[in-house]
Amino acid sequence: MKIYRYPEKEDWERIIKRPEFDQSSLFESVEKILQSVKTEGDLAVKRFTQQFDKVVRDEIYVTESEKEMAISSLPEEIRSSIELAAKNIRRFHQVQLVAPQVIETMPGIICWRKSVAIEKVGFYIPGGTAPLFSTILMLGIPASIAGCKEIILCTPPGRDGKIHPAILYTAGICGIKNVFAVGGVQAIGAMAYGTATIPKVDKIFGPGNQYVTAAKQLIQQKGVAIDMPAGPSEVCVLADEEASPAFIAADLISQAEHGADSQVLLVSTSDDLVTLTIAELEKQLSAIPRREFAAKALQYSNAVVTRNISDALDIVNAYAPEHLIIMSKNDEELAEKIISAGSVFLGSFSPESVGDYASGTNHTLPTNGYAKAYSGVSVDSFVKKITYQKLTREGLHAIGPAVITMAECEGLTGHAEAVRVRLATIGEK
Incomplete structure (x- = not known):
C-alpha cells in the first residue's frame, strides 16, 4: 500500500481514483461473443464453454439427479451455515415489502402505488477459484419474497464439468430449479437473448469478471435490465487511534483476496495506526492461500492519514465505497455523516465478512463510486412500481x-x- 500523509484537498481525487485497466479491445471481443450466442444459441454457448472453461457437456441443464449426487457430498457444517445465513437474510428482506398506500390528493382523486414482481430474472453466479454460493442467497431470497415467477441461474462448471455442490444446495433452499452449467459472456448472452435451452429473462443480476461486467453493460444498451453497474470489489476502513491494526489488516486482506483488480482504502487520523497496520498486512498476508491475488490488489491500494476527522469523512464520501468499515469510539456518530456507501459496518466487531455471508444485509452492492447514486440489491430490485389513479x-x-x-x-x-x-x-x- 502507498501511504499519503496529510494530502491537500486538490490531491484527494487523484489518491482515491480506482485503478484503470486497458479495456480498448474488451467490449469488441465481448460483443462478438454476444452476437454469436444471439444467432447460434446453444451451439455457441457450448462452443465457448469448451473454449474458455475447457469443459464439454452434452447437456447445459443441470438435472435433478446431478444435483442430488452433488449435494450428498456437502458436509453438514456447510449446510447448516447456509441455512443460518438464509434465515437472517430472509428476516431482513421480508420487512422490505410495503403494502400499497391509497392517498386522496383532493376530494374525488385517489392515487396509489403498487409493487409488481419482475416475472423473469436471471442470476449469474461466479464459479472457478471462488464459487460464490452466498450470492445465490442475496439474490434468490429477495426475488422469492418479491414474487418473481421464473428464476434461472447460470454458473460456470469446474474442469470436471460439474457444479460446486454448495451452489446447487443453496439454489435448492432458495427454490431455484432451473440451473445451467454455463459461465462467462456466453451465459449473459444466453439469458439476454434466450436459446433453445436457456430462457430469455427481463433482468440479469450477479457479479463477474471484467468480461461478464462488459457483457452486462452491453446487453443493458439493448433493452435487458441489469442490477447495477458493477466493477471490482472494494472496501474502505475509517479508523481512529484506538482501532486494532490486526483487525484492520484482516479486513483489508479479506477484500483484497477477491482478485488482483480489487481495491482497499484505509483512512485514518493516526499516522501510527497506519504504520502498524502496514506491518500487520505483511505478517497476515503470508498466511492466506490467495495471497498472490491479495498482494496484487494491495499494490494498487492506498492509506491516507488526515489532519482531522472532518477531512477523513470527506475523503470517504468522495470515494463512495462499496463496503465501509468504521472502527472508532464514535462509530455511530460518524456513520450519521456518511452520505455515499453501499453498506456500512460499525465497530471493531463488525467485519465486512459478516455482511458478505450471514448477518442479513445484502452483499450485492454498487462499486467504482456508483454508491453516490445507486443502492445495493433489495426486494425493490425485483419489482416494478406501478402508480394508479382514479377520479x-x-x-x-x-x-x-x-x-x-x-x-x-x-x-x-x-x-x-x-x-x-x-x-x-x-x-x-
Whole structure:
C-alpha cells in the first residue's frame, strides 16, 4: 500500500481514483461473443464453454439427479451455515415489502402505488477459484419474497464439468430449479437473448469478471435490465487511534483476496495506526492461500492519514465505497455523516465478512463510486412500481380547469381537450 500523509484537498481525487485497466479491445471481443450466442444459441454457448472453461457437456441443464449426487457430498457444517445465513437474510428482506398506500390528493382523486414482481430474472453466479454460493442467497431470497415467477441461474462448471455442490444446495433452499452449467459472456448472452435451452429473462443480476461486467453493460444498451453497474470489489476502513491494526489488516486482506483488480482504502487520523497496520498486512498476508491475488490488489491500494476527522469523512464520501468499515469510539456518530456507501459496518466487531455471508444485509452492492447514486440489491430490485389513479366526476370537476390551463400553456391542446370533453358531460365548458 502507498501511504499519503496529510494530502491537500486538490490531491484527494487523484489518491482515491480506482485503478484503470486497458479495456480498448474488451467490449469488441465481448460483443462478438454476444452476437454469436444471439444467432447460434446453444451451439455457441457450448462452443465457448469448451473454449474458455475447457469443459464439454452434452447437456447445459443441470438435472435433478446431478444435483442430488452433488449435494450428498456437502458436509453438514456447510449446510447448516447456509441455512443460518438464509434465515437472517430472509428476516431482513421480508420487512422490505410495503403494502400499497391509497392517498386522496383532493376530494374525488385517489392515487396509489403498487409493487409488481419482475416475472423473469436471471442470476449469474461466479464459479472457478471462488464459487460464490452466498450470492445465490442475496439474490434468490429477495426475488422469492418479491414474487418473481421464473428464476434461472447460470454458473460456470469446474474442469470436471460439474457444479460446486454448495451452489446447487443453496439454489435448492432458495427454490431455484432451473440451473445451467454455463459461465462467462456466453451465459449473459444466453439469458439476454434466450436459446433453445436457456430462457430469455427481463433482468440479469450477479457479479463477474471484467468480461461478464462488459457483457452486462452491453446487453443493458439493448433493452435487458441489469442490477447495477458493477466493477471490482472494494472496501474502505475509517479508523481512529484506538482501532486494532490486526483487525484492520484482516479486513483489508479479506477484500483484497477477491482478485488482483480489487481495491482497499484505509483512512485514518493516526499516522501510527497506519504504520502498524502496514506491518500487520505483511505478517497476515503470508498466511492466506490467495495471497498472490491479495498482494496484487494491495499494490494498487492506498492509506491516507488526515489532519482531522472532518477531512477523513470527506475523503470517504468522495470515494463512495462499496463496503465501509468504521472502527472508532464514535462509530455511530460518524456513520450519521456518511452520505455515499453501499453498506456500512460499525465497530471493531463488525467485519465486512459478516455482511458478505450471514448477518442479513445484502452483499450485492454498487462499486467504482456508483454508491453516490445507486443502492445495493433489495426486494425493490425485483419489482416494478406501478402508480394508479382514479377520479370521480367531482374530482375531475375540481382539478380539470388547472390541467387544461397547464396543457394549453405547454401547447398540448389534445391534452386539454381530453379533459374538456369530459367536463362538458358534467356541465362544464
